[in-house]
Every structure is written in structure tokens, then in C-alpha cells.
Amino acid sequence: MLSVVGAVEEAGFSVSIMAPPEGPLAEVCALRGLHLVPLLTKDFSGKTLPQSNRREYIAAQLAHLRPDLVHANSLAMARLVGPVAQELGLKSIGHLRDIIKLSRRAIDDIACNTRILAVSQATRDYHLAAGLPAEKTHVLYNGVDLYEFMPRRSGGELHCALHLPPEAVLIGSIGQIGLRKGQDTLLTAASLLAAELPEVHYVIIGRRWSDKEESRRFEADLHTVAQRIGNVHFLGVREDVPRILNELTLLVHPARQEPLGRVLLEAAASGLPIVATDVGGTREIFGIQPDADLHTATETALLVPPDNPDAMAAMIAALVRDPELRTRLGASARKRAEEAFDARQAAKNLVEHYRVVV
Numbered sequence: 001m002l003s004v005v006g007a008v009e010e011a012g013f014s015v016s017i018m019a020p021p022e023g024p025l026a027e028v029c030a031l032r033g034l035h036l037v038p039l040l041t042k043d044f045s046g047k048t049l050p051q052s053n054r055r056e057y058i059a060a061q062l063a064h065l066r067p068d069l070v071h072a073n074s075l076a077m078a079r080l081v082g083p084v085a086q087e088l089g090l091k092s093i094g095h096l097r098d099i100i101k102l103s104r105r106a107i108d109d110i111a112c113n114t115r116i117l118a119v120s121q122a123t124r125d126y127h128l129a130a131g132l133p134a135e136k137t138h139v140l141y142n143g144v145d146l147y148e149f150m151p152r153r154s155g156g157e158l159h160c161a162l163h164l165p166p167e168a169v170l171i172g173s174i175g176q177i178g179l180r181k182g183q184d185t186l187l188t189a190a191s192l193l194a195a196e197l198p199e200v201h202y203v204i205i206g207r208r209w210s211d212k213e214e215s216r217r218f219e220a221d222l223h224t225v226a227q228r229i230g231n232v233h234f235l236g237v238r239e240d241v242p243r244i245l246n247e248l249t250l251l252v253h254p255a256r257q258e259p260l261g262r263v264l265l266e267a268a269a270s271g272l273p274i275v276a277t278d279v280g281g282t283r284e285i286f287g288i289q290p291d292a293d294l295h296t297a298t299e300t301a302l303l304v305p306p307d308n309p310d311a312m313a314a315m316i317a318a319l320v321r322d323p324e325l326r327t328r329l330g331a332s333a334r335k336r337a338e339e340a341f342d343a344r345q346a347a348k349n350l351v352e353h354y355r356v357v358v
Contacts, residue, residue: 001073002028003145007347013354018061037061051080059084068358071095072113082112091357093117095140099126099259099280107131115357117350119260120281140353141284143346144265144337148242151271151334158247162201162233169200169320172248174241174263175255177208177219182254182277184218187225187232188309189254189316194229197320201231203248205238245270250319250326256306258282265341268300268333273326275315278303287336300332 002025005015019025021038029036040057042048049057058080062070070092072081078094085092094113099122102110107130110116116137118124124139159166175181183204190202204226208219226232238244241263245251251267253276258264260281267274268285276282283290286300302319304311319326 002032003143003343004347004350005032005034007344008351008354011351011354013351016065016067018058037065054080055084059088062088062090066090069093069354071354074098075100075110078113078116079106079109082109085114086112093353093357095119096123096127097259099123099257102127102130104131111136115353117353120284122281122284123259138353140349141341141346142260142262142265143343144262144269144341145343146269146338149245149266149269149337151330152243152246154247155243156247158203158244162203164201167199169197169249170203170247171200171316171320172203172205172244172251173254174205174251174267175253175261176206177204177222178210178215179218180256181206182256182306183222184225185254185277185307185309185312186252187222187229189252189313190229190232191225192309192313193317194231197317198231200316200320201233202226202229203233203235203244205235205241205244207237241266242270245272248272250275250316252312252316253277253282254306254312255279255282260285264301265337269337269341271330271334273319273329274301274333275312275319276301276303277306277312279306285336285341286333287340299329300336301329 008015016035016037017029018037018039020041026036041054062084067090070081070085070090072078072092072094075096075098078096081092082094091114094110094116096116096118111133116132117140118127118137119140119142121139124137128134128137156166158170159168173183173186177183193200208215245267250273253261253264253274255261255277256279258280264274264276264282264285282303288303302315304315
């Protein structure tokens with residue numbers, strides 16, 4: 001959202017952001033001079049308010065503001081805002097950034113929005129099959145800042161920070177720690193390669209956000225496996241991901257589902273060779289046709305089936321051993337990012353949707 005606000009304002013729109021009054025987003029809004037409308041979703045104890053109370057609060061704020069357009073920037077907000085905007089006679093856009101199973105009631109709520117945007121064709125197809133109206137639902141790809149994320153010569157800072165020799169191979173995986181992101185598949189692949197490729201180290205960036213017991217157990221199991229492998233480094237949340245990507249030899253994205261992986265866009269823009277699971281909108285990122293054979297579709301990235309550590313290990317080994325293939329894939333990925341995912345063009349495309357709706 002923050003990446004497109006400037007372009008939206010330049011196009012003549014006045015932007016207000018409804019968000020929690022405290023937290024990282026509120027801090028950024030204050031620094032950038034953006035008008036923040038408080039959004040309260042939790043009570044004083046930190047417990048999430050019932051849906052009806054959240055809708056009542058949003059309705060009161062929107063009734064006061066009377067905006068020309070409401071952009072609900074997530075699936076959850078699209079569901080909350082849709083019926084409210086419809087009842088108030090306001091035009092609204094619901095933005096779908098997830099591929100998750102929805103109830104019939106949730107589908108009906110989202111369908112109340114004037115227009116619906118999906119981050120990939122795969123995301124659109126999934127929700128159309130569940131009942132969203134096709135005539136309202138459009139694909140709008142996310143963009144990536146091609147200047148923030150670009151090929152750069154590695155400075156070796158990460159090797160130094162991890163006390164590794166310059167010749168160590170760094171394989172990165174970036175994303176929230178959780179079952180959906182599939183870090184367990186990567187570590188299983190790493191264990192298969194441990195004796196064969198002892199010079200390879202694995203860097204896991206991200207943290208667990210869910211407090212569910214299954215999520216805690218998933219993270220604990222990852223650390224247990226990592227200790228057994230030895231060459232695994234958990235770096236937590238980092239603010240220097242653009243620089244870290246330039247330090248990696250390749251990126252592995254083992255997700256079990258991915259509407260349109262942001263880290264894949266960033267890694268592609270950084271010119272990294274990539275091994276990723278063939279899920280969600282990943283083929284769209286790399287321009288691989290839906291019916292293409294993965295054994296031959298190697299122009300921009302190497303894709304493997306999800307939950308297949310043997311196939312992942314084979315692709316990792318192939319890239320580690322073939323610097324020419326890494327160079328070719330990295331250059332092709334960067335070109336693909338430039339052609340299809342420039343953040344400036346994504347912002348212009350969003351503005352066009354705004355103009356159509358208002």
C-alpha cells in the first residue's frame with residue numbers, strides 16, 4: 001500500500017489511511033505526513049472485537065469521511081468493508097492477496113464491493129470457483145521497486161556476520177515461519193544434501209507470528225532439524241533484505257501456497273537464481289505457461305512440486321554446481337521483473353482501476 005500512495009496522490013487523489021493508531025504502519029504514516037484515520041479492531045485487553053463491532057466502527061468512520069472510494073487492502077478487510085460500503089452507498093474495491101478457503105457468507109460479503117482485485121490469475125481463479133462474480137473480479141499484479149531491489153556485487157557482509165569463509169555458499173529462504181511457507185521441506189532437502197554439499201549454508205529470514213500451538217511446534221521442530229544439519233542460520237526479521245538478497249547464492253521458496261510471493265518478485269528483481277514450489281501464482285511471476293513441463297521450463301526459475309524435498313534437493317544441487325545456469329537464470333529473472341512487475345507500472349494500473357470505479 002505504502003509503495004503506491006505517492007503515485008495515487010500524483011494522479012490527483014487525496015489519500016487517507018485507516019489503520020490501527022499505534023504500530024509500524026502508524027509510525028510510517030506520521031513520518032510521511034499521511035492522514036491516518038484510527039481503526040480499532042481490538043478491545044482494551046487486546047482481544048479482537050466481534051465482526052459486528054468492527055463493522056460498526058468502520059461504518060461510523062466512513063459515514064463521517066464520505067470518501068469517493070474505499071480501498072480495502074486485504075481479503076479480511078474486503079470482507080469487513082464490502083457490506084458496510086454497500087449500505088452507505090459508497091464505491092469500494094476489495095483486494096484479495098490470499099488463496100484460502102472461504103465460507104459462502106465470506107464470499108457474499110466480498111462480492112458487495114464495487115470491484116475486486118486479485119494479485120494473480122491463480123488467486124482470481126480460486127475465488128471464482130468458490131463463487132465470486134467474474135465480472136467484478138480483475139487481476140492486478142503487485143510491483144517491485146526495481147531500484148531498491150537490483151543486482152549488486154556482494155560485499156561479503158553476511159559471510160562476515162556469520163563468521164563464514166568467502167567460499168561458503170549461502171542459500172536463503174525468506175518468509176513468515178509457518179506451515180504454509182514450507183521451511184520444513186527446505187530443511188529436509190538440506191539434510192539430504194548435508195554430506196554431499198558441506199560448503200552450503202542455509203539462511204532462514206522471518207519470524208513466527210501465529211501463537212497457535214501447531215505453529216509453535218512447527219518452529220520448534222525446525223530448530224531441532226537445523227541443529228542436526230548444522231549449517232542453518234535463523235536471522236529473524238531483517239530490515240536489510242535488499243542487501244541480503246545480493247549476498248545470497250540463490251533463493252529457495254518452499255511454500256505450500258503462494259498467491260504471488262513478494263519475496264519472489266524481490267529476488268527476481270535482484271537477479272537471483274531461484275528454486276520455488278509450483279504453487280499459486282508462482283508460474284505467473286516467472287512467465288511459465290500453465291501447461292509447460294517443469295523439466296524444460298528453466299528459463300527464469302526452477303520450479304518443483306510442493307512437499308517434495310527430493311526434487312528440491314536435486315534442483316538446489318544442480319544450481320550450486322552450475323554457475324553458468326545460475327547466471328542465466330538470474331539475468332532472465334531480472335528481465336522478467338522489469339517487463340512485468342515494475343512498481344511504477346503497478347501503481348499506474350491501480351490508479352486506472354480507481355478511475356474506472358469512481
